[in-house]
Amino acid sequence: MGVEIAVSGLTKQFGSQLIWDDVTLTLPAGEISVLLGPSGTGKSVFLKTLVGLIRPEKGSILIEGQDIVRLRGDDLYEIRKLFGVLFQDGALFGSMTLFDNVAFPLREHTRKSEKEVAAIVHEKMDLVGLTGAEKKLPGEISGGMRKRAGLARALVLDPEILLIDEPDSGLDPVRTSYINQLFVDLNAQIDATFLIVTHDINTARTVPDNIGLLYHKHLAMFGPREMLLSSEEPVVRQFLNAQTVGPIGMSEEKDAEELAAESGQELPPLPPIPLQLPTSDRTPRRAERGAGVWCRDNGITPPPGSFASTTAGVPGVRHGVGA
Incomplete structure (x- = not known):
């Protein structure tokens, strides 16, 4: 089972350049969270900070009662075993076969026999749909297959936390x-x-249980998917609905002249909230919430047409899991 990550007051800067300040959020155990933000807002820096590759200037990151920010040496090495990381480009070794790439963490960090290593590698490659590709080199396969090979490698040590950096980059x-x-x-x-x-x-609107948005050197909002998809907060509304009207411009923030020109414009309506992506076999996930439940429990009327495939009975609520 996954573990909770409690981030409090996290601040990072490089020299005089502030990346983000006072970031506070809790990633619930076993849930899928997505982190969004305009380019250059420090999303990848945040991932590297969570795993202890980058040290923040202030704040704490608590995992199982330990603060990663203050851990050093063997203690940090041990807590990192909870993590699996899928890097943006897969980060595979070009001269190694996919089998050897996936086996690398097992050979480096465990004393398992080659027979045990092979069993685990085949299990994880089967899990990501790469059975039969074990002898291929990274240069011989598509970008999507490289992503999946990187994911298999991230899974071989059975992590309780998976950090995934732009998995859609370069994919159709x-x-x-x-x-x-x-x-x-x-x-x-x-x-x-x-x-x-x-x-x-589309990933942000349909996959996660929770969404966070980094903007203008701070965390604009973090919470359940339906909370952000129904939010009227200008930055959240603009970004999650890919709209041009709002405070975000081509160079991140619009200037006062641009904002003044937009004043009085009628905002486009919020689009319907889609159903969350189910598992392939429709087996409920432990963290899955019923569609519309958060909106109902918080007195929020979702945009018209939300959860369109729900059954009759309670408007906007899918019957079954969490309903």
């Missing part, structure tokens, strides 16, 4: 859909805590 929409489905299915199977950094709005 079909392969992005496949890898999104894989994340949902994996979460159901291994119950790990997922944090996915992405720019893909």
Whole structure:
């Protein structure tokens, strides 16, 4: 089962350049969270900080009662064993076969026999749909297959936390859909805590249990998917609905003149909230909430047409899991 990550007051800067300040959020154990934000807002830096590769200037990151920010040496090495990381480009060794790439963490960090290593590698490669590709080199396969090989490698030590950096980068929409489905299915199977950094709005709207948005050097909002998809907060509304009207411009923030020109414009309506992506076999995930439940419990009327495939009975609520 995944573990909770409690981030409090996290601040990071490089020299005089502030990346983000006073970031506070809790990634719930076993749930899928997505982190969004305009380019250059420090999303990848945040992932590296969570795993202890980058030290923040202030704040804490508590995992199982230990603050990663203050750990050093063997203690940090041990807590890192909870993590699996899928880097943006897969980060595979070009001269190694996929089998050897996936086996690398096992050979480096465990004393398992080659027979045991082979069994685990085959299991994880089967899990991500790469059975039969073990002898291929990274240069011989597609970008989507490289992503899946990187994911298999991230899974071999049975992590309780998976950090995933822009899995849709370089992938076409079909392969992005496949890898999104894989994340949902994996979460159901291994119950790990997922944090996915992405720019893909469809991924953010349909995959996670929770969404966070970094903007203008701070965390604009973090919470359940339906909370952000129904939010009227200008930055959240603009970004999650890919709209041009709002405070975000081509260079991150619009200037006063641009904002003044937009004043009085009628905002486009919020689009319907889609159903969350289910597992392939429709088996409920432990963290899955019923569609519309958060809105109902918080007295929020979702945009018209939300949860359109729900059954009759309670408007906007899918009957079954969490309803």
